[in-house]
Amino acid sequence: MIALLGLLVGIGAGLFLDPSVPVALQPYLPIAVVAALDATFGALRALLDGIFDEKVFVISFVSNVLVAALIVYLGDQLGVGSQLSTGVVVVLGIRIFSNAAAIRRHLFHA
Amino acid sequence: MTRQPPPGDLLTRLAEQALDDDYATVAARRGTDPAPSSGVRRATLVVFCAAVAALAVLLTVSAVQTRDSAGQVEADREALIDRIKDEQDQVAASQEQVEDLGADVEVLRESSLLLTNDVAAVEEQVETLQMSTGTVPVSGPGVRITVDDAPSGAASGQIRDTDLQLLANGLWQAGAEAVAVGGQRLTTRSAIRTAGQAITVNYRSLSPPYVVTAIGDPATLPAELLETSAGQAFTDLRANFGVVFELETQESMTLPGRPLGVTPALGVSGPGDERDAQ
Numbered sequence: 001m002i003a004l005l006g007l008l009v010g011i012g013a014g015l016f017l018d019p020s021v022p023v024a025l026q027p028y029l030p031i032a033v034v035a036a037l038d039a040t041f042g043a044l045r046a047l048l049d050g051i052f053d054e055k056v057f058v059i060s061f062v063s064n065v066l067v068a069a070l071i072v073y074l075g076d077q078l079g080v081g082s083q084l085s086t087g088v089v090v091v092l093g094i095r096i097f098s099n100a101a102a103i104r105r106h107l108f109h110a
Numbered sequence: 111m112t113r114q115p116p117p118g119d120l121l122t123r124l125a126e127q128a129l130d131d132d133y134a135t136v137a138a139r140r141g142t143d144p145a146p147s148s149g150v151r152r153a154t155l156v157v158f159c160a161a162v163a164a165l166a167v168l169l170t171v172s173a174v175q176t177r178d179s180a181g182q183v184e185a186d187r188e189a190l191i192d193r194i195k196d197e198q199d200q201v202a203a204s205q206e207q208v209e210d211l212g213a214d215v216e217v218l219r220e221s222s223l224l225l226t227n228d229v230a231a232v233e234e235q236v237e238t239l240q241m242s243t244g245t246v247p248v249s250g251p252g253v254r255i256t257v258d259d260a261p262s263g264a265a266s267g268q269i270r271d272t273d274l275q276l277l278a279n280g281l282w283q284a285g286a287e288a289v290a291v292g293g294q295r296l297t298t299r300s301a302i303r304t305a306g307q308a309i310t311v312n313y314r315s316l317s318p319p320y321v322v323t324a325i326g327d328p329a330t331l332p333a334e335l336l337e338t339s340a341g342q343a344f345t346d347l348r349a350n351f352g353v354v355f356e357l358e359t360q361e362s363m364t365l366p367g368r369p370l371g372v373t374p375a376l377g378v379s380g381p382g383d384e385r386d387a388q
């Protein structure tokens with residue numbers, strides 16, 4: 001319930017305040033989104049496993065986003081930003097897919 | 111609690127460890143630890159809510175941003191395509207211009223060729239005319255005629271300017287290419303006339319005997335001359351008044367030129383005035 005409230009507040013803030021992302025941070029936004037999605041799918045799976053914990057979710061969410069952004073930033077400084085972005089997206093994508101598969105197994109018992 | 115990494119390659123391990131280990135760790139510890147106080151629990155919930163809100167903001171901003179920039183990207187693309195088309199048109203126009211100019215060059219080259227031929231023809235003509243108008247020196251075979259007053263000294267046996275005019279015209283008529291009287295080249299502006307006691311040519315006084323030189327074919331020129339009225343007249347003069355008229359052919363002789371622009375009336379002597387004809 002409180003999570004739904006947070007979700008609505010966040011969407012409302014994003015839509016109505018329309019914060020413009022600084023140009024310097026724009027390359028990190030998609031990576032941060034993918035990292036956040038990874039944390040979210042992990043949390044959903046943990047919830048279905050019955051081992052969900054808010055503190056773990058918050059930590060995993062924040063650290064995922066920060067680490068992903070840091071890796072891409074490092075890549076940019078080294079001149080391999082796009083390759084490292086691809087690597088991060090691949091790793092996080094695999095995690096998202098396997099978590100989604102676990103959630104599917106839980107929901108449909110398949 | 112430590113979990114051994116499952117066997118298999120990197121991707122397999124990645125897929126099997128998709129869930130953060132922390133969830134299991136915390137869940138295992140929760141059984142043993144005492145339950146957190148309600149204050150801690152509320153704070154955790156607020157932070158959780160903030161995290162979910164942050165997630166929502168991230169997603170929304172990202173979506174909005176992408177949608178906004180899509181229009182911009184599309185506009186950029188259109189502008190780029192327009193520019194490419196413009197440049198292509200320009201290249202085509204330039205190509206056309208190159209072809210036009212190439213055709214022009216071809217035409218001009220042809221006309222330049224024709225003009226070169228014309229110039230050569232005109233130069234040849236100028237050379238010929240310079241010879242017959244007497245502006246340049248001429249050498250070649252020809253005849254040399256010596257005319258003198260009758261040895262008797264009679265007034266009727268004296269050579270007059272009209273006689274020399276007649277002889278010069280006769281030589282032209284006989285096919286002479288260049289004529290000089292007393293070393294004075296006859297040009298288009300020359301005159302043979304009497305001034306006082308003497309005969310002048312090109313305003314230079316001559317004294318007998320008068321030597322008339324003409325460039326021409328030595329084989330035909332004397333015979334042709336004798337057939338003209340001038341030749342007849344001199345034959346008569348010699349027969350009737352004892353005038354000296356001697357004609358000899360020469361293999362090589364040079365007549366001086368008399369360039370245009372010399373104004374003999376002012377007494378200025380040009381290079382053609384030298385008496386080097388003999």
